[in-house]
Amino acid sequence: MHPALQAVLTVGIGVSSAIAYFYLANMFLDKVLFPPRGANAGRNINRANMIRPWVFLFPALFALCLYLAYPVVETIRLSLTDRVPGGYEWAGAENYVALTKDPKFWEALRNNFFWLLVVPGLSTAFGLIIAQLTDRLSWGNIAKSIIFMPMAISFVGASVIFKLVYDYRPAGEEQIGILNAAYLALGGSEPQAWLTIPGLNSFLLMIVLIWIQTGFAMVILSAALRGIPEETIEAAIVDGANPFQIFFKIKVPQIMPTIMVVWTTITIVVLKIFDIVFAMTNGQWGTQVLANYMYDKLFRANDWGMGSAAAMVIMLLVLPILVWNVRQARKEMR
Amino acid sequence: MDNIAGRKPALGWAVNLSVIFIVLLWIFPTVGLLVSSFRTADQIASSGWWKAFFPTEQTEQVRTSDPDDTRIETDDGTFVVEGSFYGEEGGPPISAWGVSSRDVSAYGPGDTADMGEGENLTLLEDGSYTWTGNDDQISGRGQRVFVTAEVPPEFTLDNYDSMLFGRGNDNISKAFFNTLTVTIPATIIPILFAAFAAYALAWMDFPGRALLIAFIVALLVVPLQLALIPLLKLHLSIGIGKGYLGVWLAHTGFGLPLAVYLLRNYMAGLPRDIIENARVDGATDFQIFVRIILPLSFPALASFAIFQFLWTWNDLLVAIVFLVDSSGDTTVMTRHIVELLGTRGGNWEILATAAFVSMAVPLLVFFLMQRYLVRGLLAGSVK
Numbered sequence: 001m002h003p004a005l006q007a008v009l010t011v012g013i014g015v016s017s018a019i020a021y022f023y024l025a026n027m028f029l030d031k032v033l034f035p036p037r038g039a040n041a042g043r044n045i046n047r048a049n050m051i052r053p054w055v056f057l058f059p060a061l062f063a064l065c066l067y068l069a070y071p072v073v074e075t076i077r078l079s080l081t082d083r084v085p086g087g088y089e090w091a092g093a094e095n096y097v098a099l100t101k102d103p104k105f106w107e108a109l110r111n112n113f114f115w116l117l118v119v120p121g122l123s124t125a126f127g128l129i130i131a132q133l134t135d136r137l138s139w140g141n142i143a144k145s146i147i148f149m150p151m152a153i154s155f156v157g158a159s160v161i162f163k164l165v166y167d168y169r170p171a172g173e174e175q176i177g178i179l180n181a182a183y184l185a186l187g188g189s190e191p192q193a194w195l196t197i198p199g200l201n202s203f204l205l206m207i208v209l210i211w212i213q214t215g216f217a218m219v220i221l222s223a224a225l226r227g228i229p230e231e232t233i234e235a236a237i238v239d240g241a242n243p244f245q246i247f248f249k250i251k252v253p254q255i256m257p258t259i260m261v262v263w264t265t266i267t268i269v270v271l272k273i274f275d276i277v278f279a280m281t282n283g284q285w286g287t288q289v290l291a292n293y294m295y296d297k298l299f300r301a302n303d304w305g306m307g308s309a310a311a312m313v314i315m316l317l318v319l320p321i322l323v324w325n326v327r328q329a330r331k332e333m334r
Numbered sequence: 335m336d337n338i339a340g341r342k343p344a345l346g347w348a349v350n351l352s353v354i355f356i357v358l359l360w361i362f363p364t365v366g367l368l369v370s371s372f373r374t375a376d377q378i379a380s381s382g383w384w385k386a387f388f389p390t391e392q393t394e395q396v397r398t399s400d401p402d403d404t405r406i407e408t409d410d411g412t413f414v415v416e417g418s419f420y421g422e423e424g425g426p427p428i429s430a431w432g433v434s435s436r437d438v439s440a441y442g443p444g445d446t447a448d449m450g451e452g453e454n455l456t457l458l459e460d461g462s463y464t465w466t467g468n469d470d471q472i473s474g475r476g477q478r479v480f481v482t483a484e485v486p487p488e489f490t491l492d493n494y495d496s497m498l499f500g501r502g503n504d505n506i507s508k509a510f511f512n513t514l515t516v517t518i519p520a521t522i523i524p525i526l527f528a529a530f531a532a533y534a535l536a537w538m539d540f541p542g543r544a545l546l547i548a549f550i551v552a553l554l555v556v557p558l559q560l561a562l563i564p565l566l567k568l569h570l571s572i573g574i575g576k577g578y579l580g581v582w583l584a585h586t587g588f589g590l591p592l593a594v595y596l597l598r599n600y601m602a603g604l605p606r607d608i609i610e611n612a613r614v615d616g617a618t619d620f621q622i623f624v625r626i627i628l629p630l631s632f633p634a635l636a637s638f639a640i641f642q643f644l645w646t647w648n649d650l651l652v653a654i655v656f657l658v659d660s661s662g663d664t665t666v667m668t669r670h671i672v673e674l675l676g677t678r679g680g681n682w683e684i685l686a687t688a689a690f691v692s693m694a695v696p697l698l699v700f701f702l703m704q705r706y707l708v709r710g711l712l713a714g715s716v717k
Contacts, residue, residue, distance in 0.1 A: 010519070010578065010579075011518055011519045011522070014519055014523060014582070015519070015522055015523065015526065018523060018526050018527070019526065022526075022530055022620075023620075026618075026619075026620045030618070049538075049619075050540065052534075052538065052619055053534040053538040053539075053540040053543075054534075054540070056530040056531060056533060056534040056538070056619075056623075057530070057531045057534045057535070057546070059527045059530070059531075060527040060528055060530065060531035060590055060594060061531065061546075063524075063527060063583070063586055063587045063590055064549075064550070064553055064587065064590050064591065064594075066568075066587065067561060067565065067583070067584060067586070067587020067588065067590075068553045068556050068558075068561060068587055068588070068590075068591070069553065070564065071560050071561035071562075071563075071564040071565060072556060072560055074563075074564035074567075075560045075561075075563065075564060078563060078564070130353070130356060133349050133352060133353050133356075134353055136349075137349065137350065137353060140353075143353050143356075143357045145701070145704065146357050146360060146361050147356065147357065147360045148704070148708075149360075149361075149364075149697070149700065150360070150364075151644075151700070151707075152644055152693075152696040152697050152699070152700035153364070153648070153693055153696065153697070154647070154648030154649075154650070154668055154692065154693070154696070155648065155650065156648070156650055156668040156671050156672060156689075156692075157648070157668075157671070157689045157692055157693045159675070160367065160671060160675065160685050160686070160688075160689040161363045161364055161366070161367045161689065162363060163675070163685075164363070164366055164367055164370065164383075164682060164685075164686070165363050165366065167682075174379075174380055174381055174382070175382065176378060176379065176381070176382045176383070176682070177382075178362070178363075178366060178382065178383075178384065181382050181384075211360070211363070214360075216711065219708050219711055219712075220711060220712060223708075223712050243345060268555050268557075271557065272557045272558070272559060274559075274650075274651055275650045275651065275668070278650070278672065279650075279671075279672050279675055291557075291559055294559055295651075298562065298563060299655075304563055307563065308563060311557070311559045311560045311562075311563075312560075314557050314559055314560070315556070315557060315560055318555050318556070318557055321555055322552050322555045322556070325551050325552070325554065325555060326548050326551050326552050329547065329548060329551040330544070330548055
């Protein structure tokens with residue numbers, strides 16, 4: 001069978017059985033389990049309505065528990081065990097100790113820290129500046145579309161795009177990477193293999209993510225800027241504030257909560273960053289990050305214990321944001 | 335607000351210019367790759383893509399036709415070879431030429447090169463030449479000539495032709511269909527699950543509802559890296575193994591928190607009157623959901639569908655863990671490109687084309703549905 005046809009068929013079966021589940025379970029509840037008839041009609045309706053939410057929730061909850069909640073628990077367990085032929089062996093904190101002794105781990109942690117310092121801050125700042133600049137522009141929407149566009153491009157695609165930018169040819173050959181061409185045109189002595197220069201190369205990888213995430217920050221902050229009550233700005237103008245004062249002293253403080261949301265959202269993306277490093281340097285030349293380190297341990301070194309321990313480190317770093325998010329959400333519910 | 339006092343025209347200019355600068359900066363890298371995908375390997379290697387729009391000076395080494403076959407003896411005993419380097423179809427006008435590799439542009443068009451002892455070569459702008467000399471000089475191989483000409487910009491579709499329809503391992507069309515096979519179910523299934531769950535969380539009353547919402551918000555940020563090993567282990571032990579079913583389920587699980595969260599927020603904001611009136615009229619929850627909530631929630635459903643589509647289409651990690659096996663039959667485009675980066679690192683015509691084939695669909699979706707994407711982003715984070 002042609003793979004496309006097979007795919008269509010599988011999709012059809014999967015989707016229709018999911019629909020059938022909701023329809024049949026709902027019908028079973030009303031017609032068979034608690035029919036609204038006979039002596040207990042009233043009680044039956046109440047009972048059916050107590051169960052119905054769980055019928056609707058079940059597939060989603062089941063998938064969430066199996067695919068996100070269970071793995072957290074299982075990863076904790078795996079990080080405390082070693083895989084031995086035929087099973088597992090309790091290892092206690094051994095994997096974590098091994099982690100702290102691996103210089104590559106510290107390199108990854110240090111790099112992740114720099115990513116955290118640079119990417120969310122710069123993306124948010126650029127996003128805010130561009131949102132403000134394009135706000136009153138007649139062609140602002142076109143400009144925003146173009147800056148937002150990288151959001152649709154995969155990390156891998158973006159890596160290819162920027163690998164061409166950073167491309168290096170030995171001295172004497174025609175440089176086809178624009179960075180080297182510009183560097184030579186501006187008086188650089190000889191072309192540089194940018195991605196192999198420790199320290200600088202991590203920053204060059206960060207630029208790729210900033211390029212992608214700025215559009216996200218811009219879209220959200222631009223909506224927030226539009227939501228600022230006009231009176232506050234008019235009052236400031238009447239009082240003689242200049243445009244910079246209006247921006248920094250009137251607008252920015254009012255959208256601070258949104259800036260925080262954008263900042264934390266990008267922080268989470270940064271903590272999980274994998275594809276860009278995997279595709280561009282694969283952690284060589286001092287560019288390792290936690291997620292790629294973990295992938296290395298899991299699927300190249302086949303060390304599930306240490307890989308799980310590294311995953312737990314990522315989880316620990318995400319935890320404060322998780323708690324903050326939940327508290328924000330609960331505050332809103334009230 | 336534009337004409338309020340205090341807004342100087344100079345500032346307006348500065349804003350316009352700086353936005354133009356930023357936009358150019360942002361689009362520049364992508365344009366570079368796009369232009370490269372329409373150039374031949376030789377063009378890419380010999381000049382930067384930013385030079386592709388301008389005519390380039392190219393110096394080529396050519397030879398006159400073989401004197402032993404084509405020379406003509408004249409009345410005074412000399413021999414002549416005449417012809418054209420361009421043949422019938424013509425070519426760009428020659429700006430300079432030479433007969434020695436030490437000075438490839440020694441002569442201009444129409445000049446005659448004196449090669450000593452009466453041997454002469456004349457080359458005109460249109461590529462036609464006359465080579466004269468004695469019996470000994472006009473023999474053996476054709477005379478080597480270096481011609482320099484302005485070549486107009488030239489683009490080709492060959493790269494796309496060979497990547498999409500060509501034979502060989504670089505061809506990306508199989509990976510394209512595999513990506514599609516991953517993406518469509520991985521978008522539809524979570525929407526279906528999430529819509530029912532979101533309705534229950536928004537409009538049905540039951541104990542533990544607030545706690546469940548908090549649980550889902552917490553799951554929003556759980557890194558999927560944690561799930562790789564436990565789930566791969568699970569898939570292998572229950573017989574799903576590495577394959578489409580596994581990757582669909584994984585994407586469903588990873589996409590659900592955002593889906594439920596987005597849809598619940600949207601549904602909770604729908605007018606209460608409509609739903610209560612329907613209840614009073616005797617509609618069951620199932621009917622309310624299918625007839626009222628689903629149609630009204632279309633914008634939110636579309637937003638999430640676009641998100642999930644872009645995310646599953648662009649995903650690399652989930653695919654390489656749960657889908658791609660050693661046979662490589664189920665490779666997806668992102669994986670294919672990473673492989674090309676390894677094996678074809680310098681072949682930019684291949685890399686650029688592969689990257690653009692993979693970006694075409696998301697970019698199309700992006701530009702057509704940008705409105706919904708923005709709306710979804712706002713609902714997902716500003717809350």
